[in-house]
Amino acid sequence: MQHQNHHQLGQLMCQATRDILWRPVCDSVRATNPGAGLDCRVGSGNATYHRFDPHSQQHRITYGVRMIRAKQEQETAQWWLSTREIQSRGYFAGEVSALNLLAHTCCHEFAHLLQHNAGHRHYRSVHNRHFYRILDDLHQSGQAETTRDYLAERAEAGQLWLGQTPFTLPDPHSQARQWQVGDEITFQDRSTHRHGRILRVNRKTCTVQGLGASAGHRYRVPLALLRHWQIPE
Known part of the structure; x- marks a missing residue:
């Protein structure tokens, strides 16, 4: 049921992209690139991106279900570029919520479409000044x-949960100070609880050597997902 909710939210994001963002500019896009169209889809993973197929002249925007799920949870929302953009550029008055993140994600990917159409998307120069000029606009x-x-109204009408309360995001620097090399920790990797030992404390993550059933594997784990290991009684 939860996966279905995220997929339906992805479909709403596709509708919003087409109705609110694409429709007003489709004629001007086609003036530059005759025959251009937009295909929005919901993917099964984290991957969220804009691509252009020069053969079919189709722009494709994909919104990943796992991305949608992650941006609805305070602990996992903080690691996304969209969170940093909202905070650093003052979008939505700097408030990070599930609703604001998903709305901004629509705008972020659509800005890539407009950037590509204007000829300002280049190899190794994607999030450049031209992109942010479009996104700011x-x-x-x-x-x-x-x-x-649009997302808020349609989600409410469809009885889909889409949080509007701003997240209280922790300071990454204070989080990092809680951990030391050698600490035994546990964290959840999808539906599996992992056990490991910290090898390196990074700015936003820890490098973890797996122990027990996870022995032989290394993980880069966001600080917010770490928990101190407690020996089972």
């Missing part, structure tokens, strides 16, 4: 707000 013009309202 989507927010300043009110289209991001309209996208957010």
Whole structure:
């Protein structure tokens, strides 16, 4: 049921992208690139991206179900670029919530479409000044707000949970100070609880050597997912 909810939210994001972002500019996009179209889809993983197929002249935007799930949880939302963009650029008054993250994700991927159409997307230069000029304009013009309202209204009508309460995100520096090399920890990897020992404390993650059933594997684990290992009684 939870997976179905995330998939339905992905479908709403596709609808918002087409109705709010694509429809007003499709004629101008086609003036530059005749025959261009937009295909939005919901993927099964984390991958969320814009691609352009020069043969079919189709722009494709994919929203990953696992990305949608991660951005609805405070502990996992903090590691996404969209979170840093909202905070650092003041989008939605700097408030990070599940609703704001998904609305901003629509705008972020659509900005890549407009960036590509303008000829400003280059190899190793994707999130460049041209991209952020477009993304800023989507927010300043009110289209991001309209996208957010669209998602909120449609989610409520469809009885889909989409949190609007701002997250209280921890300071990564204070989180890192809680951990030391050699600490035994546990963390959840999808549906599996892992046991390991910290090899390195990074700015936002820890490098962990697996122990027990996870022996022989290394993991890069977000700080928010770490828990101190307690010997089972």
